[in-house]
Amino acid sequence: METNSMPRPLVFCGPSGAGKSTLIKQMMAEFGDVLGFSVSHTTRAPRTGEVDGKDYYFTTKSEMERSISNGEFIEYAVFSGNMYGTSKMAVEKVQKLGKICVLDIERQGVIQIKKTDLNPHLIFIKPPSMEELKNRLLSRGTETMESLKKRLAAAEEELAFGEIPGNFHKIIVNDNIHEAYNELKEYLLTHIEDARKNGARMNGEVLSKLSSLLYFSSLSFNLFPTDISN
Numbered sequence: 001m002e003t004n005s006m007p008r009p010l011v012f013c014g015p016s017g018a019g020k021s022t023l024i025k026q027m028m029a030e031f032g033d034v035l036g037f038s039v040s041h042t043t044r045a046p047r048t049g050e051v052d053g054k055d056y057y058f059t060t061k062s063e064m065e066r067s068i069s070n071g072e073f074i075e076y077a078v079f080s081g082n083m084y085g086t087s088k089m090a091v092e093k094v095q096k097l098g099k100i101c102v103l104d105i106e107r108q109g110v111i112q113i114k115k116t117d118l119n120p121h122l123i124f125i126k127p128p129s130m131e132e133l134k135n136r137l138l139s140r141g142t143e144t145m146e147s148l149k150k151r152l153a154a155a156e157e158e159l160a161f162g163e164i165p166g167n168f169h170k171i172i173v174n175d176n177i178h179e180a181y182n183e184l185k186e187y188l189l190t191h192i193e194d195a196r197k198n199g200a201r202m203n204g205e206v207l208s209k210l211s212s213l214l215y216f217s218s219l220s221f222n223l224f225p226t227d228i229s230n
């Protein structure tokens, strides 16, 4: 059960190409009523098909640095030469809807988020091998030779971080995507059901408050006057 009214966020971490976005997209498609994606900010250029405000908030280095110094970010990191970060606004936007906030962040971000009071479920997505990771990044077709090299070099460090005991609550090896997704779903099902029940309870409370409010305003303003023609 949740210990407070805000459901615990889900933090996904793992090397670039491990399959985080693929798994998150499947979860959002199946549990979109109760999950909300925290849209990160980035200074990297949009990839074909990426939408500003949906996949990322695309921004500039100077704008992002200004927001960070104003304390507007929960976590941020430089990865592969670009800045990435989670703004407080992005998480609050999801939590205000009573949904479980889903974050896709890298190692430096996980270290920072662990110091906050967000108390997330920390999930590490691992590729079956470095060779397969390279193949996936190549076939995704999003990388230049230079960015591929950077991502693979960073992957070694991400993997080492993922394997340190206590860093994550759950490690999922994404070999077969269906098996990986089922393992993820099984791990999160109780959390999702709790959030659904809490959401339904919160909606019920809001509805009952609204109907009392309507009832009392109808009495005080006599919105529904009694028929005196009889």
Ligand SMILES: Nc1ncnc2c1ncn2[C@@H]1O[C@H](COP(=O)(O)OP(=O)(O)OP(=O)(O)O)[C@@H](O)[C@H]1O
Pocket: 014, 015, 016, 017, 018, 019, 020, 021, 022, 023, 136, 137, 139, 140, 174, 175, 176, 177, 178, 180
């Ligand atoms: N189990 C799998 N088997 C084969 N291909 C996969 C599997 N999971 C994901 N892929 C493919 O591998 C590529 C990388 O996956 P994805 O973009 O989800 O990784 P990511 O961890 O989100 O990477 P990044 O951090 O760079 O955004 C994609 O083209 C995706 O379709």
